[in-house]
Amino acid sequence: xxxxxxxxxxxxxxxxxxxxxxxxxxxxxxxxxxxxxxxxxxxxxxxxxxxxxxxxxxxxxxxxxxxxxxxxxxxxxxxxxxxxxxxxxxxxxxxxxxxxxxxxxxxxxxxxxxxxxxxxxxxxxxxxxxxxxxxxxxxxxxxxxxxxxxxxxxxxxxxxxxxxxxxxxxxxxxxxxxxxxxxxxxxxxxxxxxxxxxxxxxxxxxxxxxxxxxxxxxxxxxxxxxxxxxxxxxxxxxxxxxxxxxxxxxxxxxxxxxxxxxxxxxxxxxxxxxxxxxxxxxxxxxxxxxxxxxxxxxxxxxxxxxxxxxxxxxxxxxxxxxxxxxxxxxxxxxxxxxxxxxxxxxxxxxxxxxxxxxxxxxxxxxxxxxxxxxxxxxxxxxxxxxxxxxxxxxxxxxx
Numbered sequence: 081x082x083x084x085x086x087x088x089x090x091x092x093x094x095x096x097x098x099x100x101x102x103x104x105x106x107x108x109x110x111x112x113x114x115x116x117x118x119x120x121x122x123x124x125x126x127x128x129x130x131x132x133x134x135x136x137x138x139x140x141x142x143x144x145x146x147x148x149x150x151x152x153x154x155x156x157x158x159x160x161x162x163x164x165x166x167x168x169x170x171x172x173x174x175x176x177x178x179x180x181x182x183x184x185x186x187x188x189x190x191x192x193x194x195x196x197x198x199x200x201x202x203x204x205x206x207x208x209x210x211x212x213x214x215x216x217x218x219x220x221x222x223x224x225x226x227x228x229x230x231x232x233x234x235x236x237x238x239x240x241x242x243x244x245x246x247x248x249x250x251x252x253x254x255x256x257x258x259x260x261x262x263x264x265x266x267x268x269x270x271x272x273x274x275x276x277x278x279x280x281x282x283x284x285x286x287x288x289x290x291x292x293x294x295x296x297x298x299x300x301x302x303x304x305x306x307x308x309x310x311x312x313x314x315x316x317x318x319x320x321x322x323x324x325x326x327x328x329x330x331x332x333x334x335x336x337x338x339x340x341x342x343x344x345x346x347x348x349x350x351x352x353x354x355x356x357x358x359x360x361x362x363x364x365x366x367x368x369x370x371x372x373x374x375x376x377x378x379x380x381x382x383x384x385x386x387x388x389x390x391x392x393x394x395x396x397x398x399x400x401x402x403x404x405x406x407x408x409x410x411x412x413x414x415x416x417x418x419x420x421x422x423x424x425x426x427x428x429x430x431x432x433x434x435x436x437x438x439x440x441x442x443x444x445x446x447x448x449x450x451x452x453x454x455x456x457x458x459x460x461x462x463x464x465x466x467x468x469x470x471x472x473x474x475x476x477x478x479x
Contacts, residue, residue, distance in 0.1 A: 087216055090215050090216070091212065091215070091216070095419060095435055095437055095438035096117070096208075096434050096435065096438040098419070098423075099117060099419075099422050099423065099426060099432065099433075099434065099435060100117065100118070102423060102426055102427070103115060103117065103426060103432045106426065106427070106430070111430055112430060113426065113430050113431070113432055114430060114431045114432065114453055114457050114458075114460060114461045114464070115432045115450075115452070115453065116431060116432060116433050116449045116450050116451070116452065116453060116458075116461065117422075117432035117433055117434045117448075117450060118434070118450060118452070119257070119319070119324075119403055119404065119450045119452065120324055120450075120452055121318070121319060121322040121324050121403075121452060122452050122453065122454070123322040123374065123377070124322060125321050125322050125323045125326075125363070125370075126321060126363065126366070126367070126370045128362055128366050128367070129321065129323070129359045129360075129362050129363045129366070130359070132355075132358055132359040132361075132362040133355050133356060133358070133359035134355075136354065136355035136358040136359070137355040139355075142354045142355050142358075143354075144354075145350040145351075146350055146351035146352060146353065146354040146357060147350075147351045148342070148345045148346045148348075148349055148350055148351045149177045149178060149342045149345065149346075149351070150176070150177060150178025150330075150351060150352075150357060151178075151351075151354065151357045151358070151361075152172065152173075153357075153358070153361045154178055154357045154358075154360055154361050154364075155172035155173070155176040155177070155178060156172045157360070157361045157364035157365050158170075158172070158176050158178075158315075158330045158332065158364060159171070159172040159175070159176055159332070160364070160365070161364050162300070162302070162332060165289075165300075166299070166300040166302065166303050167303065168300060168302045168303060170302075170332050170333075171335075174335050174338065174339075175308070175332055175333060175334075175335055175338055176330060176331075176332045176338070177330065177331050177332075177338050177341055177342045177345070178328070178329070178330055178351065178352065178357065178360075179314070179329040179330060179331055179341075179345075180327045180328075180329065180349065180352060181316060181318060181327040181328065181329040182285060182287050182314040182315065182316040182318075182329035182330075182331075183209045183329070184327070184329070185314050185329050185330070185331045185341065186209050186210065186213050186283065186285065186314060187209060187213035187216070188341055188344050188345050188348065189213075189283065189312070189331065189337065189340070189341045189344075190213040190214045190216070190217040190219070191213075191216075191217050191344050192337075192340040192341050192343065192344040193248075193249070193281070193337065193340055194214055194217035194218060194219045194249075195218070196218035196219075197218065197219070197220065197245065198214075198218070198219040198220070198245065198248050198249075199219065199220050199221075199222055199243050199244075199245055199246070199247045199248065200214045200219045200220070200221055200222070200247060200248070200249045200250075200251065201221075201222055201223075201224050201236070201239055201247045201249065201250040201251065201280075202214070202221050202222075202223060202224070202250075202251045203223070203224055203225065203226040203251065203252070203253060203256070203440075204223035204224070204225070204226065204439075204440035204441065204442040204443075205226060205258055205259065205436060205439035205440040205442050205443030205446075206226065206251070206253060206256075206257075206258075206439060206440055207253060207257045207258065207285070207439065208438070208439065210251045210253060210285065211440070214249070222239050222243050222247060223440065223442070224236060224239060224250075225442075226256055226259050226261060226442070227259075227261060228254070228261065228263050228267050233270075233274075236250070236274065240278050240280075247280060248280060248281060249280065249281045249282075249283060250271075250275065250280055250281070250282050250283070251282075251283045251284075251285070252271065252282060252283070252284050252285070252301070253284070253285040253287075254267075254284075254286075254298070255288040255291065255292065255298060255400070255401035255402040256402070256406075257285075257287065257288065257402060257404060257448075258404055258406055258434070258436065258439045258443065258446075258448040259406040260399035260400060260401055260402045260404050260405060260406050261400075261406075262292070262296070262298065262400045262401045263299070264299060265299045265303060265304070268299060268300075268301040268303065268304050268307070269304050271301065272301065272304045272306060272307045272310060272311065275310040275311070276306070276309065276310055280310070281310060281311070281312075281334075281337065282301065282307075282310055282311040282312075283311075283312055283313075283314070284300075284301045284302075284311055284312070284313040284314070285313075285314050286298065286300060286301075286313050286314060286315050287314065287315060287316040287318065287319065287329075288319060288401055288402040288403070289315055289320065290319070290320040290371050290374075290375060291319055291320075291374070291375060291378055291401055291402050291403055292375070292400070292401040293375070293378075293379045293382065293399075293400060293401060294379075294400065296400065296401075298401060300313060301313055302332070302333055307333070308333050308334050308335075309334065310334065311333050311334060312331050312332065312333035312334050312337040312338060312341075313331070313332055313333050314329060314330065314331050315329060315330050315332070316328065316329040316330075317329070317360055317363055317364075319374075319403060320371055320374070321363045321370060321371070321374075322370075322374065323360075323363065326352075326356055326359075326360070327352060327356075328352065328356065328357075328360045378403055378451055380455065381451040381453075381454070381455060381458060382398065382399060382405070382451055384455045384458050384459065385405065385449070385451060385458045385462075386398050386405070388458060388459050388461075388462035389407075389461075389462050389465065391462065391466075392462040392463070392465045392466035392469065393410065393465075393466060393469045393470075393474055394407070394410050394465060394469065395408075396449070403450055403451050403452065404448050404449065404450055404451070405448070405449040405451070406436075406446055406448060406449075407433075407446060407447055407448075407449055408445060408446055409421050409445055409446065409447065410469060410474055412472070412473070412474045413472060413474065414445060417437070417444065417445075418435035418436040418437045418438075418443065418444055418445060418446060418447055419435040419437055419438075421435070421447065422434065422435040422447055424468070425447075425465070425468065428468045428471070429461075429464040429465050429467065429468040430464055431461045431464055431465060433447040433448065433449050433450075434447060434448040434449075434450070435447055436448060
């Protein structure tokens with residue numbers, strides 16, 4: 081009998097879980113850990129959404145099996161969101177499917193469209209499901225850069241010319257998790273044209289669609305005429321409405337991909353609990369003031385973090401979007417590596433961050449910082465980090 085199952089052999093240890101376990105142990109020991117590691121919103125959902133959940137849950141008929149593809153009202157609400165936000169028309173019956181968060185949707189679509197041995201193009205560094213959803217499904221991954229510059233396009237061309245078998249899917253994720261990089265509509269126009277020329281599917285992860293700053297709204301690939309011929313896009317209510325634990329997401333776009341995803345899901349699940357889906361309708365169709373409120377709150381946190389960490393001696397690039405900063409290790413500690421640096425930051429400064437190497441080998445030398453603590457806690461984190469850096473002989477730039 082084999083010591084390990086086939087697919088388990090293809091999954092490396094989840095590096096980020098190592099830091100998470102250390103954080104949990106430290107908290108169990110009574111230490112006050114400032115957790116900037118996991119992108120878990122610390123804000124509540126809108127009250128009217130919670131009220132709708134409770135209201136529908138009182139209905140005795142709401143507790144049976146739901147619909148795997150999502151209740152009609154929710155698919156319609158998502159198509160209406162795309163119409164008003166991006167000017168994109170979607171058929172809620174053929175071009176929209178509700179997923180159990182965007183993460184499950186990506187994994188289920190990977191299962192639906194991947195044959196063993198297929199080659200998938202994915203950014204490096206990237207959110208782990210972008211690669212491991214396909215690895216679990218039996219594919220091989222060829223990495224392309226995350227930064228959308230000319231080197232990105234050169235990498236795509238090399239991949240198509242020199243990869244056997246020829247890649248079938250390209251994954252894009254902007255605003256990027258973990259790097260917080262963004263793109264404009266010109267990038268998507270060029271990408272759609274490239275995908276059509278090379279006969280390749282595009283999976284776009286737009287989970288951070290509403291967390292943009294400095295007056296630069298994120299764009300959708302589906303805004304490009306003809307994009308639905310080659311692309312499907314994933315979104316989520318997790319960050320937009322602080323509903324991460326509700327597991328509400330969507331896939332929209334190409335009918336062939338949506339049909340494949342829906343068919344696989346019909347074998348796997350009966351959809352989310354109906355009251356949760358009804359509450360998600362209330363989120364999308366109801367007052368949208370929380371969206372701007374959350375965006376402004378994260379922007380303020382971003383500014384506080386960049387300023388306070390900079391004064392502590394750690395320069396943080398200013399993220400243009402998302403709830404994350406992608407921070408290079410302090411130059412004097414770069415040789416330590418992102419995993420060891422994250423461990424020391426946890427044990428010595430009581431601040432948890434996510435090691436960049438957990439997002440791919442090109443993430444080495446960076447950590448991802450989640451802006452999920454309030455401004456006071458961010459300043460406390462900066463003071464702790466300043467003491468740690470000083471103990472390591474790193475000169476502080478603080479006044």
